[in-house]
Amino acid sequence: MTEALRIASLREALSAATAIEDLATRSLEVVAIVDEAMSADAGNHLVVVGGMAVYLWTANESFRTVDIDVVYPAPAALGAALADLGFVRSQDGRHWELPGTEIFIESPARELDAGVAVKQVQMPSGRTADVLSHVDVLVDRLDEFQATGHQIVGQQCLVLIVALDEAERDAAATRATERRVRLALDGLSSLAKEIEHGNRGVPESDEWHELASGFLRAEYHR
Amino acid sequence: MTRETISYAALQRDAPVRRARTATLTAAFGEITRDKPRDPVEAEFLRRIGTPERLIGPVRGS
Numbered sequence: 001m002t003e004a005l006r007i008a009s010l011r012e013a014l015s016a017a018t019a020i021e022d023l024a025t026r027s028l029e030v031v032a033i034v035d036e037a038m039s040a041d042a043g044n045h046l047v048v049v050g051g052m053a054v055y056l057w058t059a060n061e062s063f064r065t066v067d068i069d070v071v072y073p074a075p076a077a078l079g080a081a082l083a084d085l086g087f088v089r090s091q092d093g094r095h096w097e098l099p100g101t102e103i104f105i106e107s108p109a110r111e112l113d114a115g116v117a118v119k120q121v122q123m124p125s126g127r128t129a130d131v132l133s134h135v136d137v138l139v140d141r142l143d144e145f146q147a148t149g150h151q152i153v154g155q156q157c158l159v160l161i162v163a164l165d166e167a168e169r170d171a172a173a174t175r176a177t178e179r180r181v182r183l184a185l186d187g188l189s190s191l192a193k194e195i196e197h198g199n200r201g202v203p204e205s206d207e208w209h210e211l212a213s214g215f216l217r218a219e220y221h222r
Numbered sequence: 223m224t225r226e227t228i229s230y231a232a233l234q235r236d237a238p239v240r241r242a243r244t245a246t247l248t249a250a251f252g253e254i255t256r257d258k259p260r261d262p263v264e265a266e267f268l269r270r271i272g273t274p275e276r277l278i279g280p281v282r283g284s
Contacts, residue, residue, distance in 0.1 A: 024233075025230070028230065056233070057240065058240055058241070058244055059236075059237035059238070059240045059241040060240075060241060060244050060248055062248050062251065062254050063254070066268075066271065066273075067264060067268075090263045091263070092261075092263050094261075094263070095261075095263045095264065095267070097267060102271050104264070104267050106261075106264070112223060114223065115223075116223050116224075117223070117224045117225075117226065118223060118224070118225045118226075119225075119226055119227075119228050120225055120226065120227045120228070121227075121228055121229070121230050121233060122227060122228070122229045122230060123230050124230060124231075128227075130225070133226075148258070150257050150258040151255075151257045152254070152255075152256045152257055152258050152279070153258060155251055155254065158247055159244040159247055159248065162243050162244055162247055163240040163243050163244050192247060195246075195247060195250050196246045196247060196250075201250070202250050202251055202252075205257060
């Protein structure tokens with residue numbers, strides 16, 4: 001197949017994917033198609049991170065998002081593939097939109113932390129889409145929460161924590177220790193239990209900030 | 223980096239379990255409001271597709 005035919009076929013697949021009603025399925029099929037478009041860039045794969053990964057691992061509509069954040073080590077190759085597929089780059093050069101759709105891609109970083117786990121998801125189309133693992137999405141969010149104290153990030157940490165299964169819980173403890181967010185993990189795990197058992201309410205905005213700065217101070221002064 | 227293969231069907235099968243685990247907390251949160259600053263380009267796109275302002279949140283630099 002010539003390169004022009006290959007791209008035309010992928011554009012057709014992309015058009016079909018954008019019509020998929022389910023947000024999670026649609027987003028991962030789009031990522032899988034973009035990934036396939038870059039098959040010449042051997043060995044590298046897009047990895048879904050950020051809010052979309054939170055949504056995928058919690059299946060929680062409260063954290064529904066249409067932004068697809070991806071990490072890819074070669075931004076120029078990613079940009080060329082997205083342009084070939086019909087995406088339009090924003091003026092800031094970091095965002096890509098597929099006109100007439102709700103598909104919006106951002107590549108906020110080039111590299112993942114060396115110790116991360118990635119899940120390669122086999123999609124119904126037969127293509128694959130890589131997603132940062134539940135544990136590493138949680139650890140990233142804990143790191144962000146500890147640094148910023150944002151309420152929305154704290155809430156995402158809580159739902160990611162309670163959505164873990166037993167094996168993931170052990171892995172999260174190990175990874176959180178490596179990334180120096182173990183106190184945040186333990187503290188927010190306790191907070192989640194207290195809220196679930198009705199022993200306390202959800203923190204107000206100021207309280208989230210106090211919690212985060214407390215975790216940060218304790219983590220780096222022990 | 224480790225890479226493990228899972229099927230989308232398995233992910234979908236697990237979704238109700240994960241959703242159920244988070245239901246009590248989500249109910250306690252009430253309506254979600256974003257306090258984390260949003261990139262202006264992203265905010266403009268989200269407004270265009272009809273996203274409520276509470277989910278767009280504050281816009282960086284404005």
